[in-house]
Amino acid sequence: MIPAPFDYHRPATLPEAIALLQQHGDQAKVLSGGQSLLPLLKLRLGGAGHLVDIGRIPGLEYITEEGGFLKIGGRTRESELERSEIIKSKYPILYDTALVIADPLVRNRATVGGNLAHADPANDHPATMLALGAEVTATGSKGARTIPIDRFFTSFFTTALTPDEILTEIRVPVPPARSGGAYVKLERKVGDFATAAAAVQVTLAADGRIERVGIGLTAAGPMPIRATAAENSLLNKKPDPASIADAARLAAAATEPAADRRGTVEYKREMARVLTARALNKAIERAGGH
Amino acid sequence: MAMHSIRVSVNGTPYEKPVESRLLLVHFLRDDLRLTGTHIGCDTTHCGACTVIVDGEPVKSCTVLAVQADGSEVRTVEGLEQGGTLHPIQEGFWQEHGLQCGYCTPGMMMTGVALLGRNTNPSEPEIRHAISGNLCRCTGYVNIVKSIQYAAARLR
Numbered sequence: 001m002i003p004a005p006f007d008y009h010r011p012a013t014l015p016e017a018i019a020l021l022q023q024h025g026d027q028a029k030v031l032s033g034g035q036s037l038l039p040l041l042k043l044r045l046g047g048a049g050h051l052v053d054i055g056r057i058p059g060l061e062y063i064t065e066e067g068g069f070l071k072i073g074g075r076t077r078e079s080e081l082e083r084s085e086i087i088k089s090k091y092p093i094l095y096d097t098a099l100v101i102a103d104p105l106v107r108n109r110a111t112v113g114g115n116l117a118h119a120d121p122a123n124d125h126p127a128t129m130l131a132l133g134a135e136v137t138a139t140g141s142k143g144a145r146t147i148p149i150d151r152f153f154t155s156f157f158t159t160a161l162t163p164d165e166i167l168t169e170i171r172v173p174v175p176p177a178r179s180g181g182a183y184v185k186l187e188r189k190v191g192d193f194a195t196a197a198a199a200v201q202v203t204l205a206a207d208g209r210i211e212r213v214g215i216g217l218t219a220a221g222p223m224p225i226r227a228t229a230a231e232n233s234l235l236n237k238k239p240d241p242a243s244i245a246d247a248a249r250l251a252a253a254a255t256e257p258a259a260d261r262r263g264t265v266e267y268k269r270e271m272a273r274v275l276t277a278r279a280l281n282k283a284i285e286r287a288g289g290h
Numbered sequence: 291m292a293m294h295s296i297r298v299s300v301n302g303t304p305y306e307k308p309v310e311s312r313l314l315l316v317h318f319l320r321d322d323l324r325l326t327g328t329h330i331g332c333d334t335t336h337c338g339a340c341t342v343i344v345d346g347e348p349v350k351s352c353t354v355l356a357v358q359a360d361g362s363e364v365r366t367v368e369g370l371e372q373g374g375t376l377h378p379i380q381e382g383f384w385q386e387h388g389l390q391c392g393y394c395t396p397g398m399m400m401t402g403v404a405l406l407g408r409n410t411n412p413s414e415p416e417i418r419h420a421i422s423g424n425l426c427r428c429t430g431y432v433n434i435v436k437s438i439q440y441a442a443a444r445l446r
Contacts, residue, residue: 001333007292008311008357031358038353039335041312051311055358079347103423105338105401108347109354190422191336 003041010053014060014139014166017052021164022141024050030166031055032075032114035106036123060113060168063087069171074113074137082107091172092286093181093201097128100183103191113167116152119159119224122193126153126224127216128183131199134172140165156222178204180286184279185218186271188262194219195262196271198251200279204289210234215247215280220272221256229254230276239284248277296360300325301369309356316340318356319366327367327396331425338424341397342366348404350423367396370403378444379403379437388437390428398424402438410445412438 008031011017021028027049031037040046054060060075063084070091072081081087081098088095101107101115101124115125116136126149134149141164152160161167175181185197197218205211213234215227230250237243252273259265284290292311297304300323307322319325319342331339333352340351343365370377379399382388389395398421405412405420412420417438418431426434 002314002317003312005292006311008294008355010357010360034355034358035335035353038314038355042314042333042352053358102335103338104420105341105348105350105423106335106353108349 001042001044003038004044004047006041006048007050008053009050010056012056014054014057014168017054017057017166018139018141018164020050020052021166024052026163028052028163030117032117033077033109033111034114035102035110036114036118036120054166065174068174070174072112072170072172074117074166074168074170075111076113078102078107078110078112078115079104081112090175091132091181093128093131093183093199093283094172096181096183097124097199100124100185100187100197106191112170116149116170117159117161117167119153119157120193121153121156121222121224122219123224124183124185124194124197124218127197127199127218128181129170129172130216130224130226131181131201131214132172133201133214134170136167137169137171138162138165139168144168146171150226153223175201176203178206178287178289180283180288182279182282182286184275184282186275193262196220196257196268196275198272198275198279200276200283202280202283202287202289204239204284204287207238208289209236209238210284211236213280215251215276217251217255217272217276219257219262219268220254222258225254227251227254227276234280239280239289244277244280244284247280248273251276294357294360296357298356298359298361299363301365311355311357313356314352315342315344315354315356315359315364316351318359319351319364322356325366325368329393329396331393331397336425337394338397338401338421339394341400341424343400343404346404346407348401365400365403367399370399377403378441379406381444382437382440383434386433386436386440388429388434394424394426394429398426398434402441405438406442406445410442412442414439
């Protein structure tokens with residue numbers, strides 16, 4: 001399959017990239033790792049007159065902790081998350097996620113920023129970043145602004161980014177003591193999109209009660225879902241089988257999955273319930289709570 | 291038609307060629323350079339038959355633009371054999387019966403070579419993880435894993 005013709009630009013700097021996006025408006029698409037965009041163009045599900053390749057702009061690939069945040073450069077490869085010692089030791093939810101995004105070959109090119117900016121509700125990072133309470137930096141002609149992840153996804157495959165903005169950084173608050181996270185995904189085979197998946201990040205108080213919890217759901221509706229009713233039901237409670245089961249039911253009730261080859265609406269909703277419970281248990285265990 | 295001149299080193303040979311923006315790396319290798327050892331399988335980023343090594347990392351060349359490889363070093367299956375001597379991974383696939391139809395084999399071998407470049411003593415789970423983006427529909431993975439283990443032992 002061959003994409004429809006487009007022009008290709010490879011700016012050397014961020015300002016050049018933004019100027020190109022401004023010049024070409026909605027005819028332009030940002031090319032990062034290309035692992036979602038190129039299949040889309042090949043299948044001709046989408047078109048773009050101009051691709052602005054940010055692949056050679058320096059300073060967009062890093063994983064570092066600074067000022068109370070884990071900072072991930074927008075063009076950081078998924079394979080770098082998988083190999084990062086910080087991620088492996090302190091952010092198990094992101095390590096879990098990195099291991100199940102597509103396959104290892106795709107992860108050598110796919111980027112964290114691209115996974116979010118593509119805004120496919122079946123992508124994995126939207127749910128994990130919702131659970132983590134992340135924020136992103138959008139850099140455009142008017143400078144840089146911060147967008148909380150809760151306000152980043154605006155509708156089906158659509159984000160709060162304006163056409164001249166590039167997602168340049170993702171920031172995750174460094175989790176306090178007694179925190180843990182997990183991402184649990186059901187997929188038919190390696191490389192498939194999730195049938196359903198749940199992301200949980202939890203912080204326990206000294207007495208074992210749940211002080212903070214974030215729950216994100218993948219492939220559960222037209223947009224990535226944050227299961228706020230389920231989160232609220234757990235706050236200030238000691239995690240026990242009954243409260244976890246209640247929260248999992250509330251999370252499943254928040255889903256609006258679509259039936260496809262991966263399953264019926266009922267099946268996917270049930271899987272969202274099961275996976276939320278599993279992710280909660282795993283996250284709480286990792287936080288030292290079970 | 292938007293054209294760009296790219297410089298790519300493929301198996302150590304430098305090339306400078308004009309390419310269309312939308313030309314995929316796999317088509318550049320197969321059609322422009324006539325290196326048809328790299329196969330096109332699913333053409334949808336699933337099967338890994340088109341796997342080549344770009345700057346040390348195995349990638350699916352059906353999902354990379356040729357112009358994105360400008361300035362890069364690419365290794366394909368044609369670059370494995372040197373002066374009539376098979377690469378240990380090729381010898382491994384031969385000795386351990388790592389192929390039947392051979393369609394996935396170039397991609398499997400390039401993924402294997404990249405893995406062994408980082409780790410010459412991978413465990414079986416590490417090998418299976420590394421090749422999880424390469425699909426085989428006939429040999430089965432048991433002999434493919436053995437073939438990579440054979441090459442690993444030769445390279446140690």
